Amino acid sequence: xxxxxDQLLADLEEVDDDDLKNDEEEEEDDDVEVAESxxxxxxxxxxxxxxxxxxxxxxxxxxxxxxxxxxEEHIATPRKELYGPIEEDPxxxxxxxxxxxxxxxxxxxxxxxxxxxxxxxxRFPELDQLVPTPLDYIKTVKALQNDLDVARANLGxxxxxxxxxxxxxxxxxxxxxxxxxxEMGRVNEACEISSGLDAAKARILEYVQSRMAFLAPNxxxxxxxxxxxxxxxxxxGLNALANMPACNILVLGATKKxxxxxxxxxxxxxxxxxxxxxxxxxxxxxxxxKCARLVAAKVALAARVDTTxxxxxxxxxxxxxxxxxxxxxxxxxxxxxxKAPKPLPAPDDAPRKKxxxxxxxxLKEKYGLSDLRKQANRVNFGxxxxxxxQDEMGFALGRAGKGAASGQLRVAEVKSKGHISKKxxxxxxxxxxxxxxxxxxxxxxxxxxxxxxxxxSGLEIATPLAQELKGGGAAKYFGSGAGFVNIKKRxxxxxx
Numbered sequence: 001x002x003x004x005x006d007q008l009l010a011d012l013e014e015v016d017d018d019d020l021k022n023d024e025e026e027e028e029d030d031d032v033e034v035a036e037s038x039x040x041x042x043x044x045x046x047x048x049x050x051x052x053x054x055x056x057x058x059x060x061x062x063x064x065x066x067x068x069x070x071x072e073e074h075i076a077t078p079r080k081e082l083y084g085p086i087e088e089d090p091x092x093x094x095x096x097x098x099x100x101x102x103x104x105x106x107x108x109x110x111x112x113x114x115x116x117x118x119x120x121x122x123r124f125p126e127l128d129q130l131v132p133t134p135l136d137y138i139k140t141v142k143a144l145q146n147d148l149d150v151a152r153a154n155l156g157x158x159x160x161x162x163x164x165x166x167x168x169x170x171x172x173x174x175x176x177x178x179x180x181x182x183e184m185g186r187v188n189e190a191c192e193i194s195s196g197l198d199a200a201k202a203r204i205l206e207y208v209q210s211r212m213a214f215l216a217p218n219x220x221x222x223x224x225x226x227x228x229x230x231x232x233x234x235x236x237g238l239n240a241l242a243n244m245p246a247c248n249i250l251v252l253g254a255t256k257k258x259x260x261x262x263x264x265x266x267x268x269x270x271x272x273x274x275x276x277x278x279x280x281x282x283x284x285x286x287x288x289x290k291c292a293r294l295v296a297a298k299v300a301l302a303a304r305v306d307t308t309x310x311x312x313x314x315x316x317x318x319x320x321x322x323x324x325x326x327x328x329x330x331x332x333x334x335x336x337x338x339k340a341p342k343p344l345p346a347p348d349d350a351p352r353k354k355x356x357x358x359x360x361x362x363l364k365e366k367y368g369l370s371d372l373r374k375q376a377n378r379v380n381f382g383x384x385x386x387x388x389x390q391d392e393m394g395f396a397l398g399r400a401g402k403g404a405a406s407g408q409l410r411v412a413e414v415k416s417k418g419h420i421s422k423k424x425x426x427x428x429x430x431x432x433x434x435x436x437x438x439x440x441x442x443x444x445x446x447x448x449x450x451x452x453x454x455x456x457s458g459l460e461i462a463t464p465l466a467q468e469l470k471g472g473g474a475a476k477y478f479g480s481g482a483g484f485v486n487i488k489k490r491x492x493x494x495x496x
Contacts, residue, residue, distance in 0.1 A: 011054055051186060051189065052112060052115050052116075052186060052189055052190035052193060053189075053193075055111055055112075055115060056108055056111055056112050056115070056190070056193055056197075058104060058105065058108040058197070059108070059193045059196060059197055063101070064101065064105075064200065067094070067097060067098055067101055067204070068200055068203065068204075070094055071094070071098065071203065071204065071207045074091055074094065074207070074211075075207060075210075079211075079214055089215075091211065092215060092232075092237075095207075095208055095211055095212065095215065095229055095232075096229065096232060096233040098204045098207065098208055098229075099204075099208055099226070099229040099230055099233050100230075100233060101204060102201050102204050102205060102208075102226075105197050105198075105200060105201045105204075106201070108197055109134055109135060109138075109194055109197055109198065110134055112134075112138065112190050112193055112194045112197070113134035113135075113137055113138055113194070115190050116137070116138055116141055116187055116190045116191065116194070117137065119179070119183060119186060119187050119190075120141050120179070120187055121176075122176060122177060122179060122183075123146065123148070123174075123176040123177065123178060123179050124144070124148060124170075124171060124174050124176045125174065125175065125176055126170045126174055127140065127141070127144075127167065127170075130163060130166055130167050130170060131159065131163065131167070135158075135194070135198060136158055136159060138190070138191050138194045138195075139158050139191075139195075140153075140155060140158075140159065140167070141187060141191060142188065142191040142195070143155055144171070145184070146178050146179055146184050147178075148171040148174070150164065150167060150168040150171055151168075155167070205225075205226060208225055208226065208229045209225035209226070212225035212228050212229050213225065213314070213315075215232075215238065215306075216228055216232065216238055216302075216303065216306040217306065217313070217314050217315040217316075217318060218302035218303075218305050218306050218315050218316065218317055218318030218321070219231070219232075219241075219299055219302045219303050219306055219318070220315070220318070221302070221315035221318030221319060221321075221322060222279070222295065222298055222299055222302055222318055222321055222322050222325070223273075223274060223277040223279060223295060223299060224277055224278055224279070226277075227273050227274065227276075227277035227278075230253060230273045231249065231252055231253070231273055231274070231299070234252045234253050234273070235249075235252060238303060238306055238307055239307055241299075241303045242300075242303040242304045242306070242307045244300065244303075245300065246293075246296045246297040246299070246300040247296070249274065249296045249299055249300055249303075250270065250272060250274055250275075250292060250293060250296035251270050251272045252272045252273055252274070253272035253273035253274075254269075254270055254271055254272040254275075271292070274292050274295050274296050274299065275288065275289075275292045277295070279291070279295060279322075279325070280292045280295060283329060284333070287329060287332060287333060290329075290332060291325070291329050294325055294328060294329070295325060298321040298322075298324070298325055301317070301321060302317060302318050302321055305317050305318075372400055375398060375399045375400035376397050376398045376399070376400040377398055378398050378399040379396075379398050379399070380399060380402065383402075385398075426481060426483075429480070429481065430480070430481040
């Protein structure tokens with residue numbers, strides 16, 4: 001590859017070369033490529049010394065001049081009725097070319113903006129942060145000039161009043177140094193070129209809009225003239241667009257983004273011209289994808305209508321389609337219907353039958369309130385209660401605490417009415433030697449042990465109950481824990 005220095009020299013030679021080639025196609029390609037590559041590669045110092053025309057070549061290009069001239073020509077002559085396929089119409093080709101040119105003009109303005117910024121940042125370095133959009137920045141530079149006189153410059157036409165105030169304050173405290181006459185001259189030249197480009201773009205857009213409404217009225221009504229012209233340009237004509245399925249129309253103009261190691265989550269895939277048309281961009285971010293799909297579907301229908309009917313009739317189905325899109329998007333965004341509070345159904349089951357009887361009464365006694373609890377729940381009329389926990393919960397003992405002045409609980413002793421079955425009494429007798437606390441069983445049970453001297457083993461502790469439990473033949477029938485025993489009759493065997 002050439003070094004930067006060689007490249008710069010080659011570019012300068014090109015500029016000096018007066019006889020410009022007239023071959024527009026070649027010119028167009030060269031211009032865009034050279035403008036982009038030189039803007040990227042030439043080092044800033046070398047650029048500052050050279051004219052803006054070195055990098056911004058579109059302004060002087062034959063293509064721009066030719067397109068603008070033919071636009072003026074076409075605007076001057078009234079539009080004739082269109083016969084035959086739209087692709088053959090010479091004006092249609094001009095529209096597509098003009099449309100692509102607007103994108104190039106935008107890129108070119110960006111290049112000029114960088115150039116002006118690099119030069120003017122010496123005078124007012126902070127301006128770049130205060131006025132971020134390229135065109136406004138260039139207009140501001142043009143108005144402020146070298147003396148930064150905000151009061152005299154008429155910034156109100158293109159800047160918000162708050163921004164003007166900040167610019168004014170910052171300009172009085174800036175660290176920048178004044179530019180030389182020559183540098184300022186170069187800055188002004190760049191500003192002029194930028195203004196010219198912007199005016200050319202406005203003219204082209206105005207023309208494209210006036211003509212698109214004629215060529216494809218329904219598509220234009222839905223997405224706007226600018227997007228419609230770009231769609232036709234990329235699709236290769238109205239017929240080609242009409243033959244496309246909606247899913248392909250959706251991705252027309254989508255560029256593969258080179259993600260230099262960045263996350264692909266932020267990059268929007270499948271977002272073409274339709275995604276960036278005003279109708280979709282005015283929606284909330286979450287609904288844009290959905291809206292773009294919807295618009296693409298309707299554009300496909302509108303394009304098919306446009307191929308079959310004359311443009312003189314204006315948008316026919318396009319009006320209905322646009323209404324439908326807007327209705328659907330509004331419907332998608334409205335909150336879900338509020339749920340009506342549903343009362344519980346009236347219970348249809350009768351109350352359960354509670355069983356009465358002895359067992360039920362015992363159960364109630366077992367789990368019911370004790371007398372002490374009942375007393376605590378009662379309150380004497382007109383007496384102040386004493387809060388026994390000393391907190392705000394107000395927990396008092398009720399009548400239970402009133403028995404004595406000492407504050408002790410006094411409650412009448414109530415015999416438990418719990419009954420014990422005979423079987424259980426018997427079991428308790430055999431299991432636990434010793435005193436039983438149950439109703440009349442307080443006699444001493446089998447807890448006696450006698451110490452006896454026997455010749456066999458010397459000292460022996462005899463416990464009659466333990467021996468009984470070990471079980472001998474007699475104990476089974478005659479022990480204190482014995483019950484009834486069923487005995488088979490002998491005769492039963494012989495009878496069977």
